[in-house]
Amino acid sequence: MNKAAGPRLGEPASLWRMRIVPVATVMIASALPLMLPLVASSPVLPPLGLLFFLCWQLLRTEMWPVWIGLPLGLWDDLYSGQPIGTAIGLWTLASLAIHYSSQRIYWRGFWHDWIIAALLVAIIQSLAALIAHPGAGTGRVLGLVLPQIVISILLVPLVMRLTGKFDNLRLRRR
Amino acid sequence: MVRPAHRRPGQSRKAQYSLFAAYVVAVTGAVAGLLLAILSVVDPVGFAQLRIASQEVAAPVARASRSVIGSISGIDDSVSAYVRAGSQNRRLRKELAETRRQLVATSSLQEENRQLKGLLALQETDKAAVANGYLLTSTSTSSKRIALLSIGRNLGVTAGQPVRGADGLIGRVLSSGPSVSQVLLLTDVDNIVPVRRARDGLPALANGRGNGDLDVRTLNIANNPFKPGDILVTSGTGGLYPPNIPVAIVVRRQNDGALARPLADPAKVDAVSVLRPYTPDNIEAQRARPAATPGDAP
Numbered sequence: 001m002n003k004a005a006g007p008r009l010g011e012p013a014s015l016w017r018m019r020i021v022p023v024a025t026v027m028i029a030s031a032l033p034l035m036l037p038l039v040a041s042s043p044v045l046p047p048l049g050l051l052f053f054l055c056w057q058l059l060r061t062e063m064w065p066v067w068i069g070l071p072l073g074l075w076d077d078l079y080s081g082q083p084i085g086t087a088i089g090l091w092t093l094a095s096l097a098i099h100y101s102s103q104r105i106y107w108r109g110f111w112h113d114w115i116i117a118a119l120l121v122a123i124i125q126s127l128a129a130l131i132a133h134p135g136a137g138t139g140r141v142l143g144l145v146l147p148q149i150v151i152s153i154l155l156v157p158l159v160m161r162l163t164g165k166f167d168n169l170r171l172r173r174r
Numbered sequence: 175m176v177r178p179a180h181r182r183p184g185q186s187r188k189a190q191y192s193l194f195a196a197y198v199v200a201v202t203g204a205v206a207g208l209l210l211a212i213l214s215v216v217d218p219v220g221f222a223q224l225r226i227a228s229q230e231v232a233a234p235v236a237r238a239s240r241s242v243i244g245s246i247s248g249i250d251d252s253v254s255a256y257v258r259a260g261s262q263n264r265r266l267r268k269e270l271a272e273t274r275r276q277l278v279a280t281s282s283l284q285e286e287n288r289q290l291k292g293l294l295a296l297q298e299t300d301k302a303a304v305a306n307g308y309l310l311t312s313t314s315t316s317s318k319r320i321a322l323l324s325i326g327r328n329l330g331v332t333a334g335q336p337v338r339g340a341d342g343l344i345g346r347v348l349s350s351g352p353s354v355s356q357v358l359l360l361t362d363v364d365n366i367v368p369v370r371r372a373r374d375g376l377p378a379l380a381n382g383r384g385n386g387d388l389d390v391r392t393l394n395i396a397n398n399p400f401k402p403g404d405i406l407v408t409s410g411t412g413g414l415y416p417p418n419i420p421v422a423i424v425v426r427r428q429n430d431g432a433l434a435r436p437l438a439d440p441a442k443v444d445a446v447s448v449l450r451p452y453t454p455d456n457i458e459a460q461r462a463r464p465a466a467t468p469g470d471a472p
Contacts, residue, residue: 033315034232034322037240039440040314041361041386047315067200073207078228081313081320084221085210092204096197129317131211133384136363144317144363144384 013171021170022063023072025163026052030076043145046152047125048159049076050091054120055156055163057095058113061102069095086131090124113160118153125149222333226351229322233354236310236322303447305329309344309357309440317384319362320348321440325448326355334414336449342420342437343367343408344446357446360421360436361386369421370409371400377409380421380434388422391431400424400432416452 030049038045053072057064069091076087101116102108108116129145130138214221307325325331327350337344337357345365348356358365361382369380369390376399381389390406392399404424410417422434450456 031228031232034229034311034313035235035239036314037236037311038314039309039312039321039359041319041359041439041441042384043315043317045314065196065200067196067203069200070203070207075228078225079232081316081318083211083214084224085207085212085214088207089204089211090208092200092207096200096204131208131215132317133363134215136384140383141317141363148315 011173013173018170021166022056022060025166026056026072027075030072031079034079034081043148046148046155047076047080047121049080050087050121050124051117051152051155051159052163053091054094054098054117055160057098058108058117059160059163059167061098064095066095066099067092069093082128082132086128090127094120094124110157114153114156117156117160121152121156122149125152222349222356223351226349226354226356229354229356230351233310233322233324237324240310303449304335305331305448306445307331307448308445309443310354312359312440317363319345319359319365319382319384321345321357321359323347323355323357323446323448326351326353328353329448331355331448334451336415336419336451337446338419338449339438339440339443339446341439341443342422343415344438344440344443346414347448359440360438361388361440367415367421368409368411369406372405372407372420375409377411378406378431380406386436387425388434388436389428389431390422390424390434398427398429398431400427402426404432405437406434410452413453414451416449 026049029052032048033045036045049072053069053076070088073087073089073091074084076091077084080087097120098116105112125145125148126142129141133141305325307323307329310322310324312319312321321344323331323337331347331350333347333349335347337346343360345357345359345362348358350356359382360367360380361384363382363384365382367380368377370377376392378390378392381391383389390400402424406421406424408415408417408419408421420437422436424432424434426433
């Protein structure tokens with residue numbers, strides 16, 4: 001057993017890499033919008049952290065425990081500007097929904113994934129906006145986030161592809 | 175997507191319990207999270223320090239990306255300046271001559287104004303800012319309009335101070351950290367600014383729409399007095415924003431007021447000043463200061 005000799009044939013991927021890559025992609029995607037020099041006058045950027053979170057769960061439902069939305073949601077709340085707790089609650093409910101759907105629909109295809117992600121993004125972004133502005137009119141708040149929801153839904157396949165790439169990186173053998 | 179292999183944990187009690195526990199943790203956590211969210215809507219200051227800490231982490235990256243992308247976006251300006259150099263030069267010469275004439279006229283007026291004010295013993299409120307900084311970035315994925323200001327408690331910025339750019343009001347400081355602070359922009363849905371029409375002093379309230387525009391409503395008049403092109407300035411009512419800071423220009427009339435566009439665009443503004451809140455003790459302090467040190471009075 002000489003470990004220094006380098007990678008062994010058929011050796012599985014590093015356990016650390018398997019665990020860190022998904023969490024790191026979601027965390028970076030959550031923090032990225034606040035790191036761009038963009039002072040937006042309306043919610044223009046899609047919620048990248050949420051999209052990656054949903055896509056990882058749709059791609060690998062078994063990978064994370066169902067409570068993973070609690071820490072990742074807290075991280076997203078710190079960077080998104082939403083009241084702290086919004087993403088903690090809504091993301092966890094979303095992962096419960098994905099786990100439930102994966103029990104009901106055994107063979108999910110591309111369209112299933114897209115529809116589930118689209119519904120969840122629309123519900124989460126609307127509820128988050130309503131929580132953030134309890135005093136304002138419902139119609140106006142929803143009108144505010146509608147363009148963002150549309151952009152996010154159109155971006156789901158792209159993010160799914162990216163997640164797949166990261167998944168390959170995650171599982172690549174040494 | 176392949177069919178999940180290990181949906182049921184099988185006969186193992188331990189595996190069944192741990193799966194069950196994960197669901198219990200998730201549901202409890204989700205409910206607690208939503209309660210926390212409602213709590214932090216009611217009391218936004220309570221969790222501000224936690225958020226500021228994370229933004230202190232993001233700020234250096236934002237500073238770096240701002241310096242890089244800021245210089246890139248300047249390139250097209252410099253190129254077009256070269257292309258249009260000749261006509262621009264002619265136009266600028268003409269403007270310069272005109273401005274000189276106006277300046278002469280204005281300076282005499284200014285002198286007259288100064289003498290009259292001296293006669294009336296009126297003091298201009300101190301326009302000096304607490305500090306100057308620039309807007310680094312903003313929450314561009316959320317429906318909240320919060321921008322990150324490049325200065326914090328290190329330069330005396332505290333919560334509740336108004337922030338203005340050269341063109342007009344930007345917003346107010348929501349919370350401040352050691353080296354960055356959060357600014358609630360004018361256009362946030364929850365930001366209400368008492369304004370008045372510059373022309374005749376008609377009082378109104380400007381309320382953000384969240385999409386870059388403002389709703390303006392009068393306080394007491396039944397018919398709609400606004401016309402496109404009306405300039406709105408802060409009125410000083412409410413004791414936060416000092417009076418006479420330009421706020422917005424009316425774009426269009428609406429059923430219950432008008433739609434206005436902020437005069438200072440946070441996306442384009444370069445430097446911003448943090449001012450003192452317009453509270454009685456601050457006003458008194460500023461009145462007292464020129465008397466104590468007459469040398470730096472304006």
